[in-house]
Structures are given as structure tokens and as C-alpha cells.
Amino acid sequence: MREKNVIFNVIKYIFALLVALAILIPFIWMVITSISPQRNLTAVPPVISASSWHLDRYKAILTSVSASDIAYAFRIAMGNSLFVSVSVTILALIFGSLAAYSFARLEFKGRDTLLLFLLFTYMAPPVIFVVPLYMIFSYLGLLNSRITLVLLYCSFVIPFIIWVMRGFFASISRSYEDAAAIDGCTRLQALWYIFIPMARPGLIATGILAFLMAWDEFFMALIFTSNLAAKTIPVAIAEFNGKFSVDYGMISTGGVLASIPPVLIAIIFQKYIVMGMTSGGVKE
Amino acid sequence: MQLRNSEGRFALAIASPALLIVCFVVLFPLLTTFVYSFMNIELISKNRGNFVGLSNYVQVLGSSNFWLALERTLYFTILSTALETVLGLFIALLLNEKFWGVGFLRSIVIIPWAIPTIVNGSLWKWIYNGEYGIMNAIFLKLGLINEYRSWLSDPFAAMNLVVVADVWKMTPLAVIFFLAALQSVNITTYEAATVDGAGPIRRFFSLTIPYMTPTILVVLVMRTVEKFKAFDIFYMITRGGPADGTKVLIYETYLRAFTNLQYSIASTYAYLFVIIIMALTAIYLKVLKKSEENNA
Numbered sequence: 303m304r305e306k307n308v309i310f311n312v313i314k315y316i317f318a319l320l321v322a323l324a325i326l327i328p329f330i331w332m333v334i335t336s337i338s339p340q341r342n343l344t345a346v347p348p349v350i351s352a353s354s355w356h357l358d359r360y361k362a363i364l365t366s367v368s369a370s371d372i373a374y375a376f377r378i379a380m381g382n383s384l385f386v387s388v389s390v391t392i393l394a395l396i397f398g399s400l401a402a403y404s405f406a407r408l409e410f411k412g413r414d415t416l417l418l419f420l421l422f423t424y425m426a427p428p429v430i431f432v433v434p435l436y437m438i439f440s441y442l443g444l445l446n447s448r449i450t451l452v453l454l455y456c457s458f459v460i461p462f463i464i465w466v467m468r469g470f471f472a473s474i475s476r477s478y479e480d481a482a483a484i485d486g487c488t489r490l491q492a493l494w495y496i497f498i499p500m501a502r503p504g505l506i507a508t509g510i511l512a513f514l515m516a517w518d519e520f521f522m523a524l525i526f527t528s529n530l531a532a533k534t535i536p537v538a539i540a541e542f543n544g545k546f547s548v549d550y551g552m553i554s555t556g557g558v559l560a561s562i563p564p565v566l567i568a569i570i571f572q573k574y575i576v577m578g579m580t581s582g583g584v585k586e
Numbered sequence: 587m588q589l590r591n592s593e594g595r596f597a598l599a600i601a602s603p604a605l606l607i608v609c610f611v612v613l614f615p616l617l618t619t620f621v622y623s624f625m626n627i628e629l630i631s632k633n634r635g636n637f638v639g640l641s642n643y644v645q646v647l648g649s650s651n652f653w654l655a656l657e658r659t660l661y662f663t664i665l666s667t668a669l670e671t672v673l674g675l676f677i678a679l680l681l682n683e684k685f686w687g688v689g690f691l692r693s694i695v696i697i698p699w700a701i702p703t704i705v706n707g708s709l710w711k712w713i714y715n716g717e718y719g720i721m722n723a724i725f726l727k728l729g730l731i732n733e734y735r736s737w738l739s740d741p742f743a744a745m746n747l748v749v750v751a752d753v754w755k756m757t758p759l760a761v762i763f764f765l766a767a768l769q770s771v772n773i774t775t776y777e778a779a780t781v782d783g784a785g786p787i788r789r790f791f792s793l794t795i796p797y798m799t800p801t802i803l804v805v806l807v808m809r810t811v812e813k814f815k816a817f818d819i820f821y822m823i824t825r826g827g828p829a830d831g832t833k834v835l836i837y838e839t840y841l842r843a844f845t846n847l848q849y850s851i852a853s854t855y856a857y858l859f860v861i862i863i864m865a866l867t868a869i870y871l872k873v874l875k876k877s878e879e880n881n882a
Binding site for chain 1: 593594596597598600601603604605607608610611612613614615616618619622676677680683685687688690691693694695696697698699700701702703704705707708709710711712713715717718720722723726727734754759762763766786811814815817818821822825836839840843844849852853856857859860863864866867870871
């Protein structure tokens with residue numbers, strides 16, 4: 303029995319080591335690429351030497367002022383991504399949780415049909431909406447605008463928030479509202495003073511996931527943006543990767559920078575993310 | 587009755603901003619796309635929209651393009667979902683154990699999932715690179731190959747390499763779901779089984795698997811829907827190539843709309859796609875309901 307346990311433990315540690323390596327090596331390789339000189343990257347086989355590592359590409363992204371520079375494009379695109387993701391998170395949280403409350407607590411005709419429709423909208427691939435949307439926004443002269451992206455992203459983040467927050471609101475006991483009603487609270491006051499504070503973990507969880515969804519979105523940004531006025535960081539990275547001669551050092555630097563916000567958020571708020579995902583039965 | 591009415595009005599009032607946005611961005615285009623699929627709008631020809639009945643559907647369903655793209659989509663979906671589920675289950679079982687470093691492993695396991703899809707694609711494309719890629723260097727060193735190969739120029743290899751990249755990023759999601767389920771397992775049942783002489787393998791098959799089945803089903807169906815919609819990773823790594831080897835259904839639709847400017851044919855593809863997604867969503871809801879009942 304004891305021997306068996308030893309074998310089992312050895313297997314456990316070997317498996318754990320393999321998992322850790324599999325998780326970390328690709329990511330670390332991207333980081334090393336971003337700080338290695340070009341000649342080491344294009345050597346066969348590639349040269350990994352810590353003494354030659356430098357942060358020049360990061361400096362370039364922070365400081366470049368030349369509009370034709372990849373580094374400059376990455377900085378502006380990061381700014382666009384940040385603007386769009388933060389705006390979407392705030393707007394979708396406000397509108398989404400108001401609607402979620404109404405789905406959780408109030409009875410009105412067509413509620414269940416609407417709810418199914420909302421589930422469908424966030425399950426459906428954006429490709430079925432984009433052709434007419436593209437025609438409308440181009441007619442209105444609203445292509446290539448960050449506000450347009452915010453509106454478009456809200457259309458799939460809001461249904462997600464409604465779907466998850468509805469569950470959170472529904473789990474709050476009705477007796478709180480009854481007590482509030484007796485004390486003369488209006489529905490809006492009950493929402494503000496009772497539901498919002500009690501559902502705070504849910505709001506944090508869905509807010510984080512909303513930010514990550516918006517930060518990750520690529521398809522609509524690819525179609526609806528054409529230059530740095532609105533291009534987000536995924537679009538900028540994809541564009542420079544498609545060019546004939548690819549500067550992998552710079553692309554990796556952009557990749558590392560684009561990964562820092564979501565990776566940090568995911569590690570710090572892991573508990574909330576798990577809660578948000580498993581309580582709604584949700585996607586990415 | 588009075589109360590009901592005021593309640594209805596209040597519900598509508600606070601839900602309306604959300605519903606307006608969703609209706610404008612989703613419902614209206616959804617109906618428009620439906621209408622387009624029965625017309626012949628093509629920006630590259632003189633066709634600007636006459637009704638053509640079902641001929642787009644006949645054309646698309648009769649073309650090998652559609653069926654080949656569907657086949658590739660199914661291959662990608664089934665292979666990557668299966669890999670993620672199996673790997674996810676084993677990693678979750680590992681992370682549910684107590685050992686030195688498990689806390690660290692639990693907190694880093696989420697990293698691949700958090701990396702943006704496009705960055706993930708670009709990262710793996712660089713690893714697979716035919717001239718300078720690290721995968722070539724490693725395989726050469728291990729003696730698996732004699733010279734550098736351009737992996738992404740073989741259609742079948744390209745598809746499988748996209749699967750690897752996707753599985754690397756999305757397995758953590760399965761791990762998170764499975765780990766959450768495992769952590770609510772009743773320990774005493776396991777102890778009782780151990781006392782009764784059931785070994786770890788026996789316990790795995792007669793306790794863990796039945797207990798995990800509802801969660802496994804949810805993950806399977808949820809991931810299937812997501813895989814069907816995978817676009818970014820194909821755009822980033824292969825752009826549907828080589829020789830159309832990775833041109834999945836959604837990529838074909840995208841090309842029809844934004845490269846060929848065949849809006850009507852693209853709409854037809856999109857609607858055929860919607861039918862599949864709706865069927866999958868219906869299955870998803872059923873599975874979700876069942877697993878909730880089982881957990882209750």
C-alpha cells in the first residue's frame with residue numbers, strides 16, 4: 303500500500319511539472335522574444351542569451367511619435383482598447399443589471415421569450431449581424447469610430463450580464479424587499495439600497511468578465527475599424543502579423559502588453575471569475 | 587391588477603435601454619440578413635437586390651464549398667473539444683489533490699485562458715514559424731526532423747496546429763469548471779469506498795465520473811457552440827489556408843461577405859449557420875436544466 307502511494311505521488315509530481323511547463327513555456331517564449339535582439343531571433347537555432355536582453359521595444363511603444371511606426375500604432379491601439387473596454391464594462395453593467403433585476407423580480411408579458419432571445423443573441427455568431435450593420439454604419443458615416451465599437455460590444459455583453467445577474471438577483475430573499483416596502487422604499491430605492499449591495503460579488507464577477515470579453519473581441523473590430531482612430535490592439539497585432547516581413551520581436555512586445563491587463567485581472571480576481579462563469583453556464 | 591400594471595411599466599422602463607441596444611444591434615440586422623438571404627445582392631456585379639426565392643439556399647447546399655467547410659468545422663470542433671475535456675478533467679483531478687506547489691499551479695492555470703485570442707494566435711504562429719520557429723529548433727534537436735519544415739503549408743498539419751493552439755488557450759476553462767465541481771464532492775463517500783477496498787482507478791470510474799457527468803456535459807455542449815464560432819484563431823494563424831485546408835464555415839461566410847462582397851450568399855451561409863447554432867443552443871439548455879436538476 304505504501305509503495306503504491308509513493309508511485310502515485312511521483313506520477314502526481316511529474317504530471318504537475320508537465321502541466322506547469324506546458325502553461326508557462328509558450329508565454330515565457332513570447333516574453334523572451336520581446337526582449338531579445340532581432341539577430342538572436344533569426345539565428346538558426348534561435349539564441350537565448352540573457353546578457354543581450356533589452357527593453358528597447360517597450361520603450362519604443364511608450365515613446366514613439368512617428369505615425370508610420372508599429373510601436374506608435376500599438377500604443378494608440380492599446381488606448382483605443384482601453385477606452386472601448388472600460389466604456390463597455392460601465393455601460394453594460396448599468397443597463398444589464400437594471401434589465402436583470404426586471405427579469406428576476408418583476409412579472410411582465412413575454413419575459414421568458416425575451417430571456418431566450420437574449421441567450422440566443424450572445425450564443426449567436428456575430429457574422430449573422432455584421433452585413434446589415436456594416437451597411438447602416440457606413441451610410442451613417444459611423445464606421446471607424448470607438449463609440450460604434452462600444453455600442454456593438456454592448457450588444458453581446460449586456461445579454462451576458464442579464465443572464466448571469468438575473469440568477470444573482472433571484473437568489474436574494476424576497477423578505478428584504480417586503481421589509482423595504484413596509485418602510486416606504488420605492489422599487490428603485492430597493493434596487494439601489496438592497497439589491498446592488500447584496501449582489502456586489504456578482505457585479506464584480508460579471509464586470510470583470512465583461513471587460514475581458516471586450517478586450518478580447520476581434521471580429522467586429524476587424525470589420526468596423528480601418529485606422530488608428532478606432533483600431534483596437536488585437537486588430538493592430540493581426541494587421542502587422544499579416545504583413546510580408548514580420549517583425550516578431552515587436553509583435554511579441556505588443557502581445558505581452560496586450561496580455562498584461564487580462565492576465566493580471568485573471569490571476570487577482572480568479573475567485574470572482576470562477577463564480578461568474580460557473581453561475582451562468584457561460585462562455586469564455 | 588393595478589400593481590401588476592405599474593410593475594410591468596417599471597420593468598419595461600428599467601429594462602428598455604438594454605433591450606433597445608440589443609434590438610438595434612441584433613434583432614434588426616437578424617431580420618435584414620434573413621431577407622438578404624432570399625435576394626441577390628452582390629456589390630461586385632450589377633445585382634443590387636431582386637428576390638430570388640430559395641435559389642441561394644439551393645446553390646449553397648449544392649456546393650461542395652459548404653459541405654467541405656462544415657466538415658472542417660466539425661473536425662476542429664470535435665477534436666479540440668474532446669482534447670480540452672479529457673485534459674481538463676485530468677488537470678482538474680490533479681489540482682484537487684494536496685501537494686507542494688498546488689496553490690501556485692492553481693493560480694497560473696488560468697493564464698492561457700486570459701491571453702487575448704489574437705495574441706495566442708500570433709504567439710503560436712511564431713512558435714510554428716518555418717524559418718525561425720522554436721518548434722523546428724526543438725524537433726531538430728530531439729531528432730524528430732532532419733531539417734526545418736514549414737508546418738503551416740500543409741493543410742492537414744495546419745488544422746491540427748490550430749487545434750493545439752486553441753486547446754492550449756481553452757483547456758483552463760474546462761479545468762475551472764471541473765475543479766469547481768470536484769470541490770463540492772462529498773469526501774465521506776470516497777473514504778467509505780476506500781475503506782471498502784476500492785482502489786483509485788475503481789473510485790475514478792464508479793464515483794468521480796458519474797458525479798462529474800452533468801458538468802462534463804455542460805462543458806462539452808458549451809465548448810461545442812464556441813468552437814463552431816471560432817474565427818479569430820483561424821484568421822490569425824492560417825487565414826483559412828493553405829489550400830483552404832482550415833477554411834471553416836464562419837471563415838467562408840466572412841470571405842463571402844467582406845472579400846467577395848456577395849452579401850446575399852454570405853447571408854445564406856450565416857442563416858444555415860444560425861440553424862446549427864440554434865439546435866446546439868437548444869441542446870445546451872436541455873443539458874443545463876438536467877444538470878441543475880441532478881445537482882439539486
